[in-house]
Amino acid sequence: MRHLLLLAALATAAVAAQAATPAELQAAYTAQAGSPAQAARGQAFFTSTHGKEWSCASCHGVKPTGPGKHAATGKTIGPLAPAFNPERFTDNAKVEKWFRRNCNDVVSRECTAAEKADVLAWLQSLK
Numbered sequence: 001m002r003h004l005l006l007l008a009a010l011a012t013a014a015v016a017a018q019a020a021t022p023a024e025l026q027a028a029y030t031a032q033a034g035s036p037a038q039a040a041r042g043q044a045f046f047t048s049t050h051g052k053e054w055s056c057a058s059c060h061g062v063k064p065t066g067p068g069k070h071a072a073t074g075k076t077i078g079p080l081a082p083a084f085n086p087e088r089f090t091d092n093a094k095v096e097k098w099f100r101r102n103c104n105d106v107v108s109r110e111c112t113a114a115e116k117a118d119v120l121a122w123l124q125s126l127k
């Protein structure tokens with residue numbers, strides 16, 4: 001159901017099935033959440049742990065405007081903030097895949113639409 005709502009929102013926002021912009025994805029998550037996104041809440045979510053060892057910042061950095069470093073493998077991860085990495089949040093399937101995987105590692109469940117909207121609002125505010 002949630003997935004259908006997101007897809008419906010995306011279909012109206014994006015012409016191509018997969019291509020998107022950060023603003024379009026943000027609009028879709030916000031519509032799905034049903035309340036406005038809050039960048040400050042997104043930052044707090046991103047930089048805090050949620051009962052497990054890692055936060056999002058453990059791999060992406062506290063300020064994801066520069067490269068991150070994978071907490072387990074040590075591999076470099078390109079900046080997550082879209083202003084510093086134009087490929088970010090342009091492919092819905094990729095975004096969903098990594099949200100699913102990373103949220104599971106950090107929060108032990110999928111992130112809610114509101115959490116995704118908040119994180120994306122914060123990432124987009126980083127210039």
Ligand code: HEC
Nearest residue numbers: 054055056059070071077078088089090095098102103106
């Ligand atoms: C264990 C390391 C690790 C943690 C912790 C982690 N990530 Fe990631 N994340 C990655 C890797 C690796 C990729 C994929 C490589 C890449 O895209 O550079 C990625 C990619 C992403 C993407 C894809 C964005 C795009 O359009 O390319 C998003 C969104 C994301 N992470 C969000 C999060 C959020 C939110 C959290 C916290 C809930 C988080 N990540 C925690 C390692 C991590």
